[in-house]
Amino acid sequence: MEKSMSRKARLFLALVTSSIAVFASSTTTAATFPQKPVRFVVGYAPGGGTDVLARVIGRKLSDMWAQPVVVENRAGAGGTIAARLVAHSASDGYTILMITTNHTVPSHEHRDLNYDPIKSFAPVIEIAYIPSALLVNPSLQVSSVRELIELVKAKPGKLNFGSTGPGTAQFMDMHLLMNAAGIKMVNVTYKGAGLILVALLGNEIQLTLQPITAYLESIKAGKLKALAVTGKVRSGLLPDVPTYSETTALHGFEGSANWYGIVAPAGTSKEIVRKLHDDVATAINTSEVQRLLSVQGFVTVSGSPEQFAKKIANDLSKWSNLLKTVDVR
Incomplete structure (x- = not known):
């Protein structure tokens, strides 16, 4: 009986120790992130508004992290080529994607996306919009x-x-x-x-x-x-x-501004998502970035990951309902 209880005790202790180790590991990883260059994928050509926004924020993050943030342009198909790349990247926070309003529209006109605009990504932050x-x-x-x-x-x-x-x-x-x-x-x-x-x-x-x-x-x-x-x-x-x-x-209709935000691959830990969110929000709110973006016509937002996830879902629903009444062929 004592031998049996001892074995159970050892098993319980092992489980507790393992859980503590996992928690400590994720916390330490988030606290020390990033430890290597971060790839910032943009689905549009260099020089456009999306590219400019990514480079302004990327430069500030590089300074904050003391690690390169490499903007990688994968233009084409309304941003879906870039989205597909990031959707199938490692969920470690080292590959992130700039998405725009169009992210919530192409899923209705392309049937071979090979990713889901909601399920394949972890929303990080809505950055800004241009009216x-x-x-x-x-x-x-x-x-x-x-x-x-x-x-x-x-x-x-x-x-x-x-x-x-x-x-x-x-x-x-x-x-x-x-x-x-x-x-x-x-x-x-x-x-x-x-x-x-x-x-x-x-x-x-x-x-x-x-x-x-x-x-x-x-x-x-x-x-x-x-x-x-x-x-x-x-x-x-x-x-x-x-x-x-x-x-x-x-009657109160506002129209839809062109919004921009960052997502990571689905499965990225909540700790890394929060780290990315907090650091991008800090970058956005610096006077230097505010000045550079306002000149380009951007209005900054910096809401929570949960708010951004809700916005993406709401826009998908909005366009889906509209498509029932509009011929887009």
Whole structure:
């Protein structure tokens, strides 16, 4: 009997010791992370807004960690190539991914992703967003969203808007606007923002919805007119332009800003996720990074991993519901 109890005691002690060792190991790992270079994957080409944001934050983290943060561009397929790479990377915190609003859209138009936009990742932090502006050719002779709605209702299906194609964030958000206002316009697809700008200036299309920074120069030069911006508050880049929600005809509709955030592969420990979150939040809130991002039109956020996970899930649900009413072929 004593021998049996002794064996049980030894087993219990071994289990307790093992649990303590595992806990101590994870805590120590998080406290000393990172101990080697961190790969920061971006699903878009160098020089774009997503790349700029990643490099600004990456440089600050490199200084904080005394370890290189290597930005790796894996452009193509709306960010899904980069997402697939990170989804199948080691869940040790040394490979992270910058995602955008588009992360919540492609899963509906691509059936061969080989990853799940929610289950394959551990959300770390939402970093920032850039409001979009509803832009028109000045020849349209409307000065507000209310006037635009009245014009479109008088000429249903006669006005064209430009986008980079069905399933993209701007295309989807324009349909949210049309649903909110009860109007109908026709999409014309272009291969890039530059071609949309040319078409809008040439009155080939009458309006578009794009990130403010993309066309800011043309707006300030008076070549384009901004009727409204997305988001809860006015943009510091266009302080005189109202938000959608200030238009009574839209009944509180805000539109969708272009957001940016960081995720890690699913299975990354909560301790490492928290370490990444806290350090990125610290980097974002430094005066240096705030200044660099505000010049680019970014509005910083830095919410918790749980808040970011909820945002991703909510956006997936929103686009899924919209896709039931929109032909994206």
